[in-house]
Amino acid sequence: KAGVTQTPRYLIKTRGQQVTLSCSPISGHRSVSWYQQTPGQGLQFLFEYFSETQRNKGNFPGRFSGRQFSNSRSEMNVSTLELGDSALYLCASSIGLAGAREQFFGPGTRLTVL
C-alpha cells in the first residue's frame, strides 16, 4: 500500500508570493491533517479535513487555507508569504478523524521563503 505522498518536496518562494502544497493520503483514508514544523515552534497543527470539510483548525492566520477533494486528496495554500513561513509542512492521513485514530505522515514539503 502506498504511503502518504506530498508534492513538491522542496520549494523556494519570495515574500509576498503564494504557494500551494499537495497531499495524497493513503488509499481509503478520509482524514487529512496539516502541520507546520519549525526549529523554534516545533510541530504545530494547522487544520484537519474529513470528507471535504474542515473539521478542526489550529491557531494560524487566515493566510493559511486548505481544501480537500472528493478523492480525499488535499491542498494547502499560503498567501502573501512571509519569511516566518519558512518551514517543513507535513501532511498526515488517517482512516477516521485523527483524534482517535493512528495518523500516517508524509515526508513533508520544505518551503523556503526568501
Add this chain to the structure above:
Amino acid sequence: DAKTTQPNSMESNEEEPVHLPCNHSTISGTDYIHWYRQLPSQGPEYVIHGLTSNVNNRMASLAIAEDRKSSTLILHRATLRDAAVYYCILRDGNQFYFGTGTSLTVIP
C-alpha cells in the same frame, strides 16, 4: 488548555528498557493520548495511543495513570533505531498539541 510536558532529553543503554514520561494534567475525559516519534529528516511515525487502559503493541507499551493526568511510553528493549524525538500528543479543543518532545539517545 490541554498541554503536554515532557523532559527535553533522555538517555538509555542499548537493550535496556526506556520509560518516557508525559504530564497532561488538563486532559479532558474523552481525549486520546497519542505518542509519535520522529527520526532525523523524516515525518513523525505513529507509536501507540490509548484512552484509559494500558495499551501494548509490537513497538511499545503505554501506561496511563488512573487519573489520566500522566502517561508513560515504555520501550521494552531500546535499540539504536529507537533514537528519535518522542512526542506525547493530546487534542486541545479542536486542535492537536504536539509539545516539544523528548529526544532519546541510545548508547551502544
